[in-house]
Amino acid sequence: MLKAERQQVILNEVRIHNRVLFTDIADLLSVSVDTIRRDITELSVAKKLKKVHGGAISLGFNNYQVENQEIYALENKSRIARKAITLIKSGQVILISGGTTNMEIARMIPPNLKITCFTPSLPVAVQLMSKSEVDVILVGGKLSKDSQIAIGGCAINMLNDIKVDICFLGINSIDVKNGVTDFDWDIVQIKKAMINASKKIVAPSISEKLNSTQRFKICDLDKIDVLITELEPEDDKLKAFREVNLKLL
């Protein structure tokens, strides 16, 4: 068995069970514990999981990036995710769109938080499947190859039938004057439907996306209840948003 294979198996186990024991994996793959230990040390150095005494545990966030640039952005996104999660109360029904920031939110949902989660995003659904306390409800429809989100009439119909507590709306561009905008017509339609389906709209967005505008409008700023960025709410860059009485986090 190849080393790379073993490491994939380990990562997969961690993904599913949130933790592994050296002894279990060694047994499973019929290699020595030392080998597994070394594998996990490597994976740990590569920041794919966290090595602990006796085994390894899931990182809670990570994996798909290589470049420094992206790792840096990830830090911001997981900071946003940490804030976002404080808004979720046990027992609530939430709706979450796609995007890497929302992936982070999905990933960081604590394992004991009992919620129902609607999503049209394939990667988010996959992520949420590992949370045993989260009921995942997939919003069906034609999958966009780019965004990996269900789009089209079917998805919108399904969204029209629900009313959830909170919606985490992935943001591509947000601007005080032009509101929330996006460049993909199909996704704009889905996001509009998501807004309609929710009592409270939360917009998680890294600060780079502030003050930019795309071709199509999703909604005005007054539809947004909370804007979450990686910055402190008092930050100068958020001045314009504070002035229109947008709640910041």
Added chain:
Amino acid sequence: MLKAERQQVILNEVRIHNRVLFTDIADLLSVSVDTIRRDITELSVAKKLKKVHGGAISLGFNNYQVENQEIYALENKSRIARKAITLIKSGQVILISGGTTNMEIARMIPPNLKITCFTPSLPVAVQLMSKSEVDVILVGGKLSKDSQIAIGGCAINMLNDIKVDICFLGINSIDVKNGVTDFDWDIVQIKKAMINASKKIVAPSISEKLNSTQRFKICDLDKIDVLITELEPEDDKLKAFREVNLKLL
């Protein structure tokens, strides 16, 4: 043997088994390990696969496979998948449920085959996303944590609205007398709806699942148009199925 041929073989092996060993391929093609190493280095540079110490692995990150036992079953399943794919014609609309055999079918759909594919299965959908010529339409609904399939009224409603050319129905148990059966009530409902939504039902099943029965009935054998196993259609083990005029592949 031409270099290009060899590389084709290598890619194919990787696609089927998710990994190859230099030594295996060298043996298989009767060339030196160095040659294979050089081939794989080239393919790796071309980003067709990932070279690792001792061999190469598939680029896809949805690789699940653990024990030798399971790899062996995988061989049977990919044999089934190969046969199943011959039933699909370009331009058709198909419906595919979950299960590892169906995952194999999804994985082995050739990259140039232009089809529309409905599925309530999360892993199958993920798999299909990498096929640029396949339109993927997700059947939405509550996701079952066990089977990673959308279940419940919403999914069934959506299935009631469609009529596809072929359905690949994941099989848990199939028996001449009791027909197709399963142990999960929710999945039974989905599969019934899938059968209703299809003109032609194909049942891919490894031979181990033949002649077994579970608690809940999905349909009688006469609903099934084609049964695919890893065996030759003339195999003795399939005698009972031949006698009821079930088409075998």
Added chain:
DNA sequence: TTTATTATCGCAATATATTGCAAAAAACAG
């Protein structure tokens, strides 16, 4: 504390990678 489990280190056996080179095969120009 004591005890059992897990970590770490060094080492040896084996497997794999790399390099340079020469023979064979293919491509090509005259």
Added chain:
DNA sequence: CTGTTTTTTGCAATATATTGCGATAATAAA
């Protein structure tokens, strides 16, 4: 067709990587 050039292939020598094991240290648990 012939001789030359380029590519491909196999091989050998050497370097590097991987793995399992034993001895000992560190850590967690009772």
